[in-house]
Amino acid sequence: MLFRKLFTLTLTIIFIFGCTVALPQFSAAAPPWGHPVFGHGKDRVTAAGVDEDVWKGPDEDGGEEDSQDIGERELENIEEEAEEQEEIDQGPAWARGEHPSLKGLYNAYQHLCCNGASLRAQERVLALIRARTVEEAVYALEEAVGDDETLEEVTSDEETCEALLEEANRLQEEVQQQFRESKKKAWALKKLGRVYARLGDRLAAEDALIQAAALTPEDKAVYEEINKLYAGIEMSEMPVFIKGKKVVFDVPPQVKNGRTLVPLRKFAESLGCTVDWDPVRKQVVVMQGAKKVVLGIGEKIATVNGRKVALDVPAQILNGRTLVPLRFVAESLDAQVDYYDESSMIVVK
Incomplete structure (x- = not known):
């Protein structure tokens, strides 16, 4: 019986202490960076309903003697700690x-x-x-x-x-x-x-x-x-992407009998190939590793590693540039060609 009374008395004392001392110290303040709509942290209110910017504790102002007692080293330490916590104190990007x-x-x-x-x-x-x-x-x-x-x-x-x-x-x-x-x-x-x-x-x-x-x-x-x-935009020339890069030719791509022809040298070099010109036979030779593609100007027969292949449209010269069938050359070099109808865009990978 006595133990129960002592236990009840102890709980009562703790409760009174919490209400009179601990609770007023509790703060339900908003973060210092505030809220993007409801304002800044300086307007926060404590649980006791007192504006922290208005009320000041008896020792908050301190005094000149206390301020003078703080050494330069302590001030440096405080500044370093403040810098370390800067990101946390400033809050999210919208608040900074x-x-x-x-x-x-x-x-x-x-x-x-x-x-x-x-x-x-x-x-x-x-x-x-x-x-x-x-x-x-x-x-x-x-x-x-x-x-x-x-x-x-x-x-x-x-x-x-x-x-x-x-x-x-x-x-x-x-x-x-x-x-x-x-x-x-x-x-x-x-x-x-x-x-x-x-x-x-x-x-x-x-x-x-x-x-x-x-x-x-x-x-x-x-x-x-x-x-x-x-799509739906009038382009000055057909857009062509080769290995992720948009390629602009000095002579625009041409469409002949449903086939797209492009300037060979710029196209081949974008694929990492070398190009040679045989003026006697009027042939262009494209090399990539062990692969060799030969096209004759105006000829509908090309060779790929010595194998003859028929062409729908032959290579031709326009404005001083040799134009060749894009898809034929690309696929002969094991490249993938994608065509987009909406924009007439060609992607070579």
Whole structure:
């Protein structure tokens, strides 16, 4: 009986101590970097309902004597510790204000809210503001323009569209600086290419996608995005990609009887081949390792390692350049050729 009374008394004392001493010390403060919508950490409130910026403890101000007692060494230690914790103290990227596009994103978010945009559109722009890493920001930006309904909302306002394009430009710079692995960089550039295309900046989209193709020349998804971009656009010449790189010929590719002919030397050298010209027989000789392809000007019979092969269209000279059937030469050298009907684009891998 006595033990029970002592136990009850002990619990009562602990409870009173907790309510009167420990609880007021507890703080439910927001992180120092605050919230992107509700403000900064300086407005946080303690559990006792007292504004920390207004109330000060009896010893908070200290005094001149206490301040003078702190030695230079201790101050240096404090500064070093502060630098080590800088990233944690500053919080996520949207709170640090490290990039110029942040202000534009804030304005874009406010415009969407004021103009009655859907909650989905607001949340996607807000997710972009809150992104902590480049990867998260790339994902968030792609989501912001991912579906047609949201795209219409974010692009209907010119300032919002410009803010998203500015953020895409910033992310492209960050990708070039931070990502070292080719596949990872290509992944980000491919997504940014889609974003540029959705926002109507065709040149920026093309540039990002061409960079992605050069980094991952076997990735069909990149060429599909480029095909979508080129489809319906009047091109000055047929786009040709060889081993991930877009090749521009001094004499544009020609289509003869359903076959595409391209300048041989630029084409062959892009595949890593050597080219020789036999002026006596008027033949071009393409060499790649043990493979040898010989084509005569105007002749419909070529040889591949000594084996005769019939051609639909012979090699010919145009503006001082020797043009040869692209698919025949590429496949004779064991290269793969893909043709995209929508854009008339040719990809050689």
